[in-house]
Amino acid sequence: MSKIWTRNNQQIKEECLSMTPIISIILTSYNKPNTIGKAIESVLDQTYQNWELFIMDDNSNEETVKIIKQYINKPRIYYFNSNIQDSERYKTTRYATLINEAIPKTRGKYLTYLTDDNSFLPSRFKSMLKVLNQNPSIEIVYSQQLVKTINEYGIVEQEKVRKTYGVLKNPVGWVDHCSIMHTRYLAERIFNEFGSYWNDDQAYWYNGDAAFWSRLTKYKPFHPIPEILDIAIKDDKSFQRLYTHLPKCIPNGTLVRGPSSETYIIENQVRRKISKEVFTKLKYDPSMVVKIPDPFLYKYKEGTPVDSQVFINFLLFPNQRLVKAHNNPAVYYLQNKYKHLIKNEKTFSDFNFSWDKIISTHEHLLAQLPDGLPIEELSESTPILPDGTLFKHENYYISLKNCLHPIEKQVAMKLKLPVTNPVKMDHSLLSKFKTGEPFEWEILF
């Protein structure tokens, strides 16, 4: 990459050495009203006080902003709101974008990062500065972290210590976002070489810190401070937890929910909000709802809601449902706006359909949908596979539009597909159908 940035390393070094305050903290925030106050307080409570704090809020809800506002008139605290639109949220790794916006505003000789679900111990700055100031050749320090996992009721379920492992040339996977401090000089060198500080490509949502660590270690290793200096809280809304094993593209027919209480169905790659009363009428099961992070929910445009209208206009009825008319035993499976007759009881059990999921409705409503090919017993001559069914032949596959898409077991589990009870198929059936794009979970690094 060409170095088009104008200041040379010597000039940057001189600027950096003359800087006050000494430590700039970049706190990224998004909708964590229960912990953001503690994060801010943990900076105020430091035994070393020559710092400045940049609160970079990513357009949080009112509850969160209200808490932040209690602190923004204090000296050395600066507050910025990104005003990001939800529909734009998934496009970059947001915390990396916020950090990149913050760094040019900061003045500290050292930079350190805090997230809204973490808090520093009071001695953190003092301990880190001691090592950095006494050893000019050390430009990055990292410390131990206490990780508290809490359940949905706020009770601590597990406590673990992320240890230090000596001097690290490859800290990826070992060191958290909130456990390091480094010189501004290194950040500026990175900017000179890469044209940005943190890599905010959306591919790094899961581990943007690791992407930055690999830039940092091109210049200097990470030096350990074997003391716990920060506490991380992982709850059921934690991005890491919600994102783990989520494929890039969510299969049609999946029920999803962001951290708010609304439930959606993904259909034709748009999200349709399902009203509470219709959720029950459509025989959806709350245990089938996949919790996903906000930025990933908003990636899907909002489509026509699934509300009481679907019982008036059947063309709005969601796919992948079993329906029958009152007083008529014929059962249909809906897919792609067609109704497919399920041939017989054997077919029904071959595909693991369940009787208690059949929705009974008026004959005239059902008549609004055209007939598709019937779904027949599972054999080599089966003309059509029901969408959203989990199959297994050595590996797992999910059927969509008569294609079998390979799906990793953990991805299938994440999507609440019945991995312990898939439809078993043999090689000849597998080879009869086209194989589609796989559903995979991919992390870089």
Ligand code: UDP
């Ligand atoms: N974040 C953000 N915008 C978003 C989602 C998250 O700025 O749309 C920030 C969040 O405030 C936090 C960081 O990204 O500072 C990491 O998110 P989180 O703590 O949920 O993830 P985890 O702890 O699981 O890595």
Ligand code: MG
């Ligand atoms: Mg976090």
